[in-house]
Amino acid sequence: MEPAQPADRVPADQTAPELSPVEPAPSGPAAPATAEEPAAPATAEGPAAPMTAEEPALVEPATGPTTASGPTETNGAEGTNGAGETSAAREAGESPAPPAAADTTRSERSPKDMAISLLVLLVPVALLLAFYRGFLGGDQATVVDPAPALDSAQAAAAFPVSRPQGLDAGWRTVRADFRTVEDGSTLRLGYLTPEGRGAQIVQSSVPPEQLLPTELTEQGQPQGRTDLAGRTWQRYTARGNEQAFVLLEPDRTVIVVGDARDTELRELAGALG
Numbered sequence: 001m002e003p004a005q006p007a008d009r010v011p012a013d014q015t016a017p018e019l020s021p022v023e024p025a026p027s028g029p030a031a032p033a034t035a036e037e038p039a040a041p042a043t044a045e046g047p048a049a050p051m052t053a054e055e056p057a058l059v060e061p062a063t064g065p066t067t068a069s070g071p072t073e074t075n076g077a078e079g080t081n082g083a084g085e086t087s088a089a090r091e092a093g094e095s096p097a098p099p100a101a102a103d104t105t106r107s108e109r110s111p112k113d114m115a116i117s118l119l120v121l122l123v124p125v126a127l128l129l130a131f132y133r134g135f136l137g138g139d140q141a142t143v144v145d146p147a148p149a150l151d152s153a154q155a156a157a158a159f160p161v162s163r164p165q166g167l168d169a170g171w172r173t174v175r176a177d178f179r180t181v182e183d184g185s186t187l188r189l190g191y192l193t194p195e196g197r198g199a200q201i202v203q204s205s206v207p208p209e210q211l212l213p214t215e216l217t218e219q220g221q222p223q224g225r226t227d228l229a230g231r232t233w234q235r236y237t238a239r240g241n242e243q244a245f246v247l248l249e250p251d252r253t254v255i256v257v258g259d260a261r262d263t264e265l266r267e268l269a270g271a272l273g
Helices: 087-091 111-134 147-156 208-216 262-270
Strands: 172-181 184-192 198-204 222-228 231-237 243-248 253-258
Touching (some): 208 231, 208 243, 253 262
Antiparallel strands (some): 172 184, 222 231, 231 243
């Protein structure tokens, strides 16, 4: 250990110290500290300088995803429903839309109400239908006079014309027309029988091989012979549930066909004489 040297032998420091200028203190009382003046942070070289009365330190804000000024923003359905209103909507001054009020005006209709509504609709329809049938004759067939068609067929002299005779009032003529085509002429008389079924008489000069498939369709097949009013007729099947009696003559073909009963068809064929 070296012995201490006398004070007069210690070499003096020849470097002049650097003096920092001293700012004069402002006159008057010191200004109070504000929140905008942050405290000097501590450095790694040493402890922070002590705080003075003129410069109060501020608390350093904590770093993190949320602040105490607003609610926590969440993701998903919880961040947008109910109390989970987002902070962005609150900062913008927007308020969430109120939930739609339940529609209390709608009410389920009971089966009794539906039945009453249906009945109210059906009553006028029934009244109109009854008026149509009772006063306007909606169910009655339109009856025509066969005389003009019969006269036209006789005037054409294309074939011998037979007029039905002896039919009672229950037989109603609903169709009567005479037409001339390239292959011949045809007289057609349509009837409603006393039972309300359909039947017709066809008299034509068209060849049978053309006339029968047209009137009876391809289903028409001969079923045997039968005598009616002194003439020999051929029985045929026809379309659907119809049947026919066919009279073949050299200058004409007569067909009695319809869905009427067999007795009614026989009566109509016998009325031709």
